[in-house]
Amino acid sequence: MTSKKTINFFYDVVSPYSWLAFEVMCRYRNVWDVEVKLRPAFLGGIMQKSGNKPPGLVPNKFLYMTKDLQRLAQYVDVPLSPPDDPFEAMFQKGSLAAMRFVTAVQEREKDGDRQVEQVSRELWRRIWSENKDITEPASLSEAAKKAGLSDSEIKEVLELCTTQHIKDKLINTTQEALDVGAFGLPMFMYRVNGNAEIFFGSDRFELMAHCIGENPVTARRDKNVRFFHT
Amino acid sequence: MTSKKTINFFYDVVSPYSWLAFEVMCRYRNVWDVEVKLRPAFLGGIMQKSGNKPPGLVPNKFLYMTKDLQRLAQYVDVPLSPPDDPFEAMFQKGSLAAMRFVTAVQEREKDGDRQVEQVSRELWRRIWSENKDITEPASLSEAAKKAGLSDSEIKEVLELCTTQHIKDKLINTTQEALDVGAFGLPMFMYRVNGNAEIFFGSDRFELMAHCIGENPVTARRDKNVRFFHT
Numbered sequence A, B: 001m002t003s004k005k006t007i008n009f010f011y012d013v014v015s016p017y018s019w020l021a022f023e024v025m026c027r028y029r030n031v032w033d034v035e036v037k038l039r040p041a042f043l044g045g046i047m048q049k050s051g052n053k054p055p056g057l058v059p060n061k062f063l064y065m066t067k068d069l070q071r072l073a074q075y076v077d078v079p080l081s082p083p084d085d086p087f088e089a090m091f092q093k094g095s096l097a098a099m100r101f102v103t104a105v106q107e108r109e110k111d112g113d114r115q116v117e118q119v120s121r122e123l124w125r126r127i128w129s130e131n132k133d134i135t136e137p138a139s140l141s142e143a144a145k146k147a148g149l150s151d152s153e154i155k156e157v158l159e160l161c162t163t164q165h166i167k168d169k170l171i172n173t174t175q176e177a178l179d180v181g182a183f184g185l186p187m188f189m190y191r192v193n194g195n196a197e198i199f200f201g202s203d204r205f206e207l208m209a210h211c212i213g214e215n216p217v218t219a220r221r222d223k224n225v226r227f228f229h230t
Helices: A016-028 A043-050 A057-075 A086-093 A097-108 A114-129 A138-147 A150-158 A166-181 A203-210 A216-221 B015-029 B044-052 B061-078 B086-091 B096-108 B113-128 B137-144 B151-160 B164-179 B205-212 B215-219
Strands: A006-009 A036-040 A187-192 A195-200 B005-012 B034-040 B187-192 B196-198
Touching: A006 A016, A006 A203, A016 A036, A016 A057, A016 A203, A036 A097, A036 A114, A036 A166, A043 A150, A043 A166, A043 B061, A057 A114, A057 B044, A057 B196, A057 B205, A097 A114, A097 A138, A097 A150, A097 A166, A097 B205, A114 A138, A138 A150, A195 A203, A203 B061, B005 B015, B005 B205, B015 B034, B015 B061, B015 B113, B015 B205, B034 B113, B034 B164, B044 B164, B096 B113, B096 B137, B096 B151, B096 B164, B113 B137, B137 B151, B196 B205
Parallel strands: A006 A036, B005 B034
Antiparallel strands: A006 A187, A187 A195, B005 B187, B187 B196
């Protein structure tokens, strides 16, 4: 029996780079010898507590990111399209309700992480592809339904995500990300002799592959990694 | 006769990510069908005029960048090692004299860009590998000597770099970078039908290869790209 390396993937569905990283990671875990642990966190809390500022506040950076996301999305084959008002969607409406919902889905799911993966993807699709809301219970339910949850499962999740236990779980995951060095999302983390190794963003797969002893070229050349595995 | 794509590489020797990008670009231009035009610019001016803030001011980001640079440098085989006091070296001492010097080397060099490439590399080696000064004329001369310039050439360059013409040339290159969208360095830029396509940082080679029709895997697999071509 070998002990696979566990890669923790901290993400928030409000973050478009998290979506790109998520899809690529979901593909790579088929060809790398790793376990991926999905860690829904709250980007707003990470930005505030780390003292970081959203990069889009610098005009040239905002223009660049818009173009960068478009090119990357096309390259990695993710149907990303910015919301009509990214600032309203990201900063005014935000993702607290959505990430509590994802946390509750994960809490309920005992066997694997298929539901949390699919619900996360459907929420990204709403905000970062279809210009739809992710704050209202009806929006969250619709995403969960598309992700394959039954009506009774959705009802349970909606009740669960208002409990203190789920609020605390999201806070704790966010704090854990901060404690190992987060200043934004997405972030990958695995431990080597107890010490956290972190990788920020969607552009460190090649380096991460090198660091964990996987061949980045082999992984990249596998045609399966260019497509959703669902 | 084919018309090769010209990739403008805007950089400042005060920037460690510029060094990594520079070395990788210097390797890739051997295997990609492109012309690389070295464009020495002034990072301080770009940060100020774009309204951007140095990323290292956020504590978790500073710690991450230190680790990220160390891992990337090892991976791409560049002997990078931070100065004892990065803030003093980058922000108090800065790179205005150094980038005027590089600009003057480029102005003098009529045949190719071997001198400007080598002088830039030696300046990076001083600040980002050997914890040495890059602000004093003696420091600049030493770098140029290591890069293979003769004493008379160095004397000429030192005189040239105090002229208004060279000061203006550095300002103009910096302004050109801003005009096409810079908010930091390094930045790659090429034109498609007159429009500027830009790529920021040292981590967009795979995407850039895809966009210019080069095969990122073929380039990466060429063993030559892992070593200095000098």
